[in-house]
Amino acid sequence: MISPHTxxxxxxxxxxxxxxxxxxxxxxxFPSELLTEHMQAGYVAAKVGVIRENGKYQCSRCxxxxxxxxxxxxxxxxxxxCTYCRSCIMMGRVSECxxxxxxxxxxxxxSIPPQVMAWDGTLSDGQKTxxxxxxxxxxxxxxxxxxxxxxxxxxxxxxxxxDTAISNGKRVCICTPRTDVVLELAPRIRQAFPNMxxxxxxxxxxxxxxxxxxxxSTTHQLYRFxxxxxxxIIDEVDAFPYSMDISLQQAVQKAKKQTSSTIYLTxxxxxxxxxxxxxxxxxxxxxxxxYHRKLIPVPTMxxxxxxxxxFQKKKIPLQIQSWVHDRIERNxxxxxxxxxxxxxxxxxxxxxxxxxxxxxxxxxDPERKEKVTxxxxxxVPGLLxxxxxxxxxxxxxxxxxxxxxxHQVFSESALVQIAGRVGRSADHPTGNITxxxxxxxxxxxxxxxxxxxxxxxxxxxxxxxx
Amino acid sequence: xxxxxxLKPRLCLLCDQEINQKISWMxxxxxxxxxxxxxxxxxxxxxxxxxxxxxCSRVLSAEFRRGSxxxxxxxxxxxxxxxxxxxxxxxLFHYNDYMKETIAxxxxxxxxxxxxxxxxxxxxxxxxxxxxxxxxxxxxxxxLLERGFNQAEALAITAGQTCIYPxxxxxxxxxxxxxxxxxxxxxxxxxxxxxxxxxxxxxxxxDDIYTTGSTLRHAAKALKLAGATEIRSLTxxx
Ligand SMILES: [Zn+2]
Ligand SMILES: [Zn+2]
Ligand SMILES: [Zn+2]
Ligand SMILES: [Zn+2]
Numbered sequence: 019m020i021s022p023h024t025x026x027x028x029x030x031x032x033x034x035x036x037x038x039x040x041x042x043x044x045x046x047x048f049p050s051e052l053l054t055e056h057m058q059a060g061y062v063a064a065k066v067g068v069i070r071e072n073g074k075y076q077c078s079r080c081x082x083x084x085x086x087x088x089x090x091x092x093x094x095x096x097x098x099x100c101t102y103c104r105s106c107i108m109m110g111r112v113s114e115c116x117x118x119x120x121x122x123x124x125x126x127x128x129s130i131p132p133q134v135m136a137w138d139g140t141l142s143d144g145q146k147t148x149x150x151x152x153x154x155x156x157x158x159x160x161x162x163x164x165x166x167x168x169x170x171x172x173x174x175x176x177x178x179x180x181d182t183a184i185s186n187g188k189r190v191c192i193c194t195p196r197t198d199v200v201l202e203l204a205p206r207i208r209q210a211f212p213n214m215x216x217x218x219x220x221x222x223x224x225x226x227x228x229x230x231x232x233x234x235s236t237t238h239q240l241y242r243f244x245x246x247x248x249x250x251i252i253d254e255v256d257a258f259p260y261s262m263d264i265s266l267q268q269a270v271q272k273a274k275k276q277t278s279s280t281i282y283l284t285x286x287x288x289x290x291x292x293x294x295x296x297x298x299x300x301x302x303x304x305x306x307x308x309y310h311r312k313l314i315p316v317p318t319m320x321x322x323x324x325x326x327x328x329f330q331k332k333k334i335p336l337q338i339q340s341w342v343h344d345r346i347e348r349n350x351x352x353x354x355x356x357x358x359x360x361x362x363x364x365x366x367x368x369x370x371x372x373x374x375x376x377x378x379x380x381x382x383d384p385e386r387k388e389k390v391t392x393x394x395x396x397x398v399p400g401l402l403x404x405x406x407x408x409x410x411x412x413x414x415x416x417x418x419x420x421x422x423x424x425h426q427v428f429s430e431s432a433l434v435q436i437a438g439r440v441g442r443s444a445d446h447p448t449g450n451i452t453x454x455x456x457x458x459x460x461x462x463x464x465x466x467x468x469x470x471x472x473x474x475x476x477x478x479x480x481x482x483x484x
Numbered sequence: 485x486x487x488x489x490x491l492k493p494r495l496c497l498l499c500d501q502e503i504n505q506k507i508s509w510m511x512x513x514x515x516x517x518x519x520x521x522x523x524x525x526x527x528x529x530x531x532x533x534x535x536x537x538x539x540c541s542r543v544l545s546a547e548f549r550r551g552s553x554x555x556x557x558x559x560x561x562x563x564x565x566x567x568x569x570x571x572x573x574x575x576l577f578h579y580n581d582y583m584k585e586t587i588a589x590x591x592x593x594x595x596x597x598x599x600x601x602x603x604x605x606x607x608x609x610x611x612x613x614x615x616x617x618x619x620x621x622x623x624x625x626x627x628l629l630e631r632g633f634n635q636a637e638a639l640a641i642t643a644g645q646t647c648i649y650p651x652x653x654x655x656x657x658x659x660x661x662x663x664x665x666x667x668x669x670x671x672x673x674x675x676x677x678x679x680x681x682x683x684x685x686x687x688x689x690x691d692d693i694y695t696t697g698s699t700l701r702h703a704a705k706a707l708k709l710a711g712a713t714e715i716r717s718l719t720x721x722x
Binding site: 086087089091092093094095100102104107108110111113 | 494500589596597628629632633634638641
């Protein structure tokens with residue numbers, strides 16, 4: 019029998035490439051003989067890509083168990099009927115005849131610069147409390163939820179915790195469901211931690227072979243990791259598709275080490291998470307105030323009749339019409355949220371009758387970014403949008419209206435995020451957010467309550483300037 | 485254990501969303517057929533409609549036709565080296581961006597299941613084509629090992645056909661790197677592995693895309709010279 023971790027020499031390049039990973043042969047740019055040698059010496063382990071247990075298939079890479087997302091085909095590679103996973107196929111096909119490789123040899127240690135962090139900004143009082151809690155979680159391998167309102171400055175809250183982790187030789191991953199967020203976050207992280215490698219991973223990114231002490235990744239890319247991270251930070255833990263996709267949650271579990279810390283970061287924790295927090299099952303720290311220490315604008319709810327019927331008759335409900343008119347006249351940029359692409363597209367010409375330069379954006383719109391930039395630069399007066407812009411958009415002086423706010427796509431968290439677009443900048447901390455509806459939904463009421471609650475807590479903790 | 489997943493609505497093979505609105509139509513068999521794809525995805529495909537070229541199914545335009553043929557087919561049929569080899573090519577859809585994307589997922593990403601999206605339509609088309617045996621355009625060994633399956637064969641198999649394998653590739657270079665002229669002038673692309681499979685038979689070739697038609701015509705020529713009587717082809721898109 020071959021015992022692992024003998025004194026057989028190993029390739030540090032392969033170690034670097036494969037540590038904490040779970041990769042297909044095609045993703046390992048080394049000769050196959052090298053891989054075989056390392057397997058014989060016990061430095062590399064191979065795992066079957068799709069396994070069958072009690073008649074059910076399971077994917078070893080993405081943990082998918084939804085039987086509808088497996089498919090069996092006559093495979094030319096193994097010359098048999100072979101089952102593959104459709105859930106993670108965008109990362110290369112994993113089937114019953116594919117192997118996934120991981121490093122089982124000596125642990126990889128990164129060289130850590132004497133000074134890890136260059137960031138020397140100031141934290142608000144609310145941020146400081148949260149930052150200390152994150153440091154403690156990192157040190158004690160705990161799980162903690164950072165519940166920070168939109169505009170609290172949640173990224174800065176992570177810096178000292180990351181510094182602590184890296185300085186102690188830990189490997190850190192910040193993951194988020196959206197590529198946009200990775201692209202926006204990675205440069206900020208690199209600036210704060212300039213003396214070391216920071217890998218930014220998303221579909222098609224150039225860093226995909228880079229092993230780094232600090233990784234910023236989409237949740238999807240976590241499929242390619244196993245047993246890798248000592249600290250994992252999940253940003254926007256509630257955002258689509260993470261919250262809807264059990265296999266992504268399992269990917270997080272798989273990507274971190276058994277002893278590790280997990281930090282969840284969000285403005286709008288899911289109901290399960292809020293409940294776990296209230297029952298004391300999940301530790302949490304809140305930042306109820308924005309960085310600029312002003313109240314978060316509370317949504318106004320306004321009845322607008324049967325908006326659907328009105329739109330069908332090619333009319334805009336009067337209440338909505340006058341709200342839009344008013345902003346256009348006063349030259350205030352606006353975002354109008356619609357419950358679906360279909361409704362939005364049908365309404366665009368009606369709103370263009372009020373102001374011909376209004377544009378519409380949706381999830382499949384290739385010019386999404388350009389249009390948001392146009393609004394930010396005040397080159398268009400406003401945008402019609404679906405929930406796609408509920409997060410991440412910061413435009414000074416913005417007013418926001420939700421049309422058909424009672425529709426099921428507008429969950430409490432979506433509405434809180436949408437309301438969170440208003441009053442972001444310190445120069446213009448106020449603004450109007452209106453929920454137009456044809457009968458209030460429970461989610462609307464909860465969203466208003468959520469924001470009022472945060473404002474109350476902020477005031478109680480002295481986090482606001484009056 | 486009882487598999488509860490069979491009670492759940494089927495997921496669309498292209499967008500993974502539940503299929504709420506089933507797309508079905510009366511096929512020539514007078515049977516309802518359902519496609520395993522949702523209405524939103526299905527409507528992004530663009531069926532070939534209107535007056536089509538009698539040979540290659542191209543939509544005929546006034547300036548690009550000679551009688552009932554498109555100009556391309558007219559040229560092929562004028563050429564004594566090529567006339568009469570391909571009796572007919574039936575294509576189902578325009579090769580629009582969405583079809584391009586779907587075929588890329590299917591053959592390059594290797595998502596074999598996507599073949600099933602088209603199988604009801606292929607089955608239907610097969611009913612109106614005269615043939616004794618189905619053959620597919622073979623892949624080079626290299627490509628086959630890369631993808632794990634031949635996409636044309638996947639289309640045939642999921643439509644319930646058993647294939648014969650009379651063709652083998654002689655050249656393996658990437659076809660797309662050559663100009664149309666080069667492709668037409670290639671001496672031979674295919675060789676016949678077993679003439680007995682095709683002698684005296686009407687052969688239907690299945691492939692994913694009809695681009696210039698030169699691949700299919702090369703195959704048709706080889707088959708016909710080996711004794712096949714008529715060659716037709718069925719392609720997903722053109
Ligand atoms: Zn998978
Ligand atoms: Zn196989
Ligand atoms: Zn679909
Ligand atoms: Zn033609």
